[in-house]
Amino acid sequence: xKILIIEDEKAxxxxxxxxxxxxxxxxxxxxxxxxxxxxxxxxxYDCIVLDITLPGGSGLDILKGxxxxxxxxxxxxxxxxxxxxxxxxxxxxxxxxxxxxxxHLSELSARIAAIIRRRNFSGNNTxxxxxxxxxTQAKLSTINGQQLELTKKEYELLLYFISNKRKVISxxxxxxxxxxxxxxxxxxxxxxxxxxxxKKLNDAGNADYIKSVYGMxxxxxxx
Amino acid sequence: xxxxxxxxxxxxxxxxxxxxxSSICYYFTIHYILIEQLDNSLKVEEQEVLDxxxxxxxxxxxxxxxDQEVSFKPSISNAPVRKFRTTDSFNKDDHEPVATRELxxxxxxNGTTYDVFVRKSQEETEDLIQLILGITLLIVVLLLLxxxxxNRFVLRRLWKPFKSTLSQLKHFDLTGKNRLQLEPTKINExxxxxxxxxxxxxHVSQEYGTLKRFTENASHEMQTPLAxxxxxxxxxIQGDNINEQQMGQLQGIYxxxxxxxxxxxxxxxxxxxENNQFNETAFISxxxxxxxxxxxxxxxxxxxxxxxxxxxxxxxxxxxxxxxxILLSNLLNNAIRYNTVGGTISITVKEDELIISNSxxxxxxxxxxxxxxxxxxxxxxxxxxxLGLSIVKxxxxxxxxxxxxxxxxxxxxxxxxx
Numbered sequence: 178x179k180i181l182i183i184e185d186e187k188a189x190x191x192x193x194x195x196x197x198x199x200x201x202x203x204x205x206x207x208x209x210x211x212x213x214x215x216x217x218x219x220x221x222y223d224c225i226v227l228d229i230t231l232p233g234g235s236g237l238d239i240l241k242g243x244x245x246x247x248x249x250x251x252x253x254x255x256x257x258x259x260x261x262x263x264x265x266x267x268x269x270x271x272x273x274x275x276x277x278x279x280x281h282l283s284e285l286s287a288r289i290a291a292i293i294r295r296r297n298f299s300g301n302n303t304x305x306x307x308x309x310x311x312x313t314q315a316k317l318s319t320i321n322g323q324q325l326e327l328t329k330k331e332y333e334l335l336l337y338f339i340s341n342k343r344k345v346i347s348x349x350x351x352x353x354x355x356x357x358x359x360x361x362x363x364x365x366x367x368x369x370x371x372x373x374x375x376k377k378l379n380d381a382g383n384a385d386y387i388k389s390v391y392g393m394x395x396x397x398x399x400x
Numbered sequence: 401x402x403x404x405x406x407x408x409x410x411x412x413x414x415x416x417x418x419x420x421x422s423s424i425c426y427y428f429t430i431h432y433i434l435i436e437q438l439d440n441s442l443k444v445e446e447q448e449v450l451d452x453x454x455x456x457x458x459x460x461x462x463x464x465x466x467d468q469e470v471s472f473k474p475s476i477s478n479a480p481v482r483k484f485r486t487t488d489s490f491n492k493d494d495h496e497p498v499a500t501r502e503l504x505x506x507x508x509x510n511g512t513t514y515d516v517f518v519r520k521s522q523e524e525t526e527d528l529i530q531l532i533l534g535i536t537l538l539i540v541v542l543l544l545l546x547x548x549x550x551n552r553f554v555l556r557r558l559w560k561p562f563k564s565t566l567s568q569l570k571h572f573d574l575t576g577k578n579r580l581q582l583e584p585t586k587i588n589e590x591x592x593x594x595x596x597x598x599x600x601x602x603h604v605s606q607e608y609g610t611l612k613r614f615t616e617n618a619s620h621e622m623q624t625p626l627a628x629x630x631x632x633x634x635x636x637i638q639g640d641n642i643n644e645q646q647m648g649q650l651q652g653i654y655x656x657x658x659x660x661x662x663x664x665x666x667x668x669x670x671x672x673x674e675n676n677q678f679n680e681t682a683f684i685s686x687x688x689x690x691x692x693x694x695x696x697x698x699x700x701x702x703x704x705x706x707x708x709x710x711x712x713x714x715x716x717x718x719x720x721x722x723x724x725x726i727l728l729s730n731l732l733n734n735a736i737r738y739n740t741v742g743g744t745i746s747i748t749v750k751e752d753e754l755i756i757s758n759s760x761x762x763x764x765x766x767x768x769x770x771x772x773x774x775x776x777x778x779x780x781x782x783x784x785x786x787l788g789l790s791i792v793k794x795x796x797x798x799x800x801x802x803x804x805x806x807x808x809x810x811x812x813x814x815x816x817x818x
Contacts (some may be wrong), residue, residue: 186624186627187627187630188632189624189627189628189631192423192628192632192634192635193631194629196631196634196635196638199638209563247680255627256621257620257623257624257627258620260672261677261678261722261815262677276624277623277631278623278624278627279623279627279630279631279657279661280627280630281630281631281634282630282631282634282635283634298491330699338752342642344638345638346636347633347634347637347654348651349654349655349658350634353658356699357406363741366699366700366703369703370699371698388639390647391642391644391648392646392648392651393637393647393648393650393651
């Protein structure tokens with residue numbers, strides 16, 4: 178999977194590429210408007226991570242160019258402005274998603290994975306982790322062919338874990354993913370959801386995939 | 401004191417003094433002129449008497465007609481002098497004294513010196529003076545009355561542009577809801593005032609705009625470094641050789657970072673609301689929106705074992721959906737966050753009012769400060785950023801809702817009148 182990261186802040190684009198490369202994505206970076214325009218016109222990407230404010234122009238113009246050229250690349254806008262106008266404008270032009278800065282890399286990765294899944298025209302809407310299979314269209318999960326009875330939040334949690342498999346995810350990132358902005362200072366209750374999900378996975382399957390990392394986060398791993 | 405009354409006072413006082421002074425001058429002048437005239441006619445009479453004596457060598461018969469009287473008396477003085485004087489004499493049938501002007505002059509008839517008295521009543525002269533003074537007074541009174549009426553009606557109209565400017569200044573709103581629209585006026589002073597006011601308002605608005613842009617830009621600029629820190633932390637925790645103590649420190653950084661991000665977002669939101677960037681409104685069912693919100697907060701409520709009592713009357717309000725969402729989220733979030741474990745939340749929707757009340761460990765908050773930015777109660781141990789209620793207040797202000805805070809029976813209550 179090829180990803181283009183259009184972001185002028187070097188430190189941020191470095192973090193993003195490091196994280197995504199470890200998830201076996203192939204990453205390229207464009208740090209200004211002209212490079213970005215050249216790359217988007219010349220190559221095809223599975224997903225483009227697009228910052229709106231760029232030296233030399235607006236990211237929205239790159240998005241417009243993509244759509245005018247009939248390009249099928251998925252586009253995820255990341256913006257420091259976090260304004261409704263930008264979001265509405267971006268989605269109207271044809272971006273797939275909008276993620277305001279600052280964000281967790283696990284969140285970015287999950288969103289990219291979702292975009293690529295949705296853009297996958299082979300009709301394959303399932304993702305697999307060992308014996309666990311998630312059908313992202315039907316929002317169903319099975320383990321060893323056996324259906325798991327998960328609540329909505331537990332399903333989202335599992336999907337988030339598998340999208341960031343073998344990565345340490347902070348509790349803050351999980352809370353923000355599941356409850357958005359409404360979690361101020363109240364993130365300990367995610368423990369209940371983790372516990373329930375872990376129990377359901379253990380009851381139906383075998384391995385304990387959810388590892389607690391020194392109480393600061395979790396890692397979904399089979400090793 | 402009104403400028404106008406001050407002006408009246410000075411004006412009327414000066415007018416009265418001037419009129420009094422000029423009346424006195426006027427009186428004496430007229431009096432002098434009329435007496436002079438009287439004296440002249442007495443002199444004519446004197447000449448007639450002298451002519452008679454010269455012609456006949458004897459005194460004429462004393463006469464009295466038309467208020468004029470001529471009489472003779474042998475002179476007692478050795479050196480008689482000619483003189484005019486005013487005396488009071490008594491009329492035959494009248495007991496009132498009558499002012500009389502007389503001329504006394506000596507004549508020598510056949511070696512005997514006589515004093516000749518020519519008298520003329522001053523009554524007519526006095527009457528004339530009185531009449532003239534009366535008319536003068538009447539004119540003065542009329543003049544004062546006219547000045548008063550002019551002041552009352554014309555000045556009031558003249559001051560109208562000033563009053564209008566003043567009232568607009570009172571309602572001037574920096575957030576741009578009430579722009580100044582000063583009435584054009586032909587009066588130089590008011591035009592200057594309006595120009596000065598317009599320039600000042602422009603300056604103030606510009607300064608305010610600069611300040612707002614600064615807040616907005618500062619918040620925007622902060623987002624990127626925050627994003628970098630966040631991403632570096634996300635990478636850092638992937639490391640294999642981090643021990644538990646270091647993880648604890650990283651968690652501290654995460655938590656602080658999250659607070660900083662949320663505070664920054666709240667500041668941005670406040671600026672946006674002030675900038676009226678949420679102007680799309682729709683009629684939204686308040687009770688249904690609250691029900692959705694409660695579902696959303698279900699986990700937090702269950703986690704704290706809170707009891708939620710609701711009493712809903714269907715109510716539609718004209719509001720921006722996003723802002724209403726934020727308003728309700730902030731109020732409910734506070735009601736949950738500052739609650740005790742096993743506490744209660746009561747939500748009431750009446751025909752034009754929303755009341756959210758919750759139990760809490762915190763005592764009464766300062767009603768004056770509760771909506772101020774960064775106000776937090778001294779005993780508060782919860783991690784709030786102190787902007788939630790400022791945002792609520794700003795949203796209410798934008799839509800003309802009245803929000804108030806009460807504390808009764810250990811419960812914090814927020815009332816919003818739509």
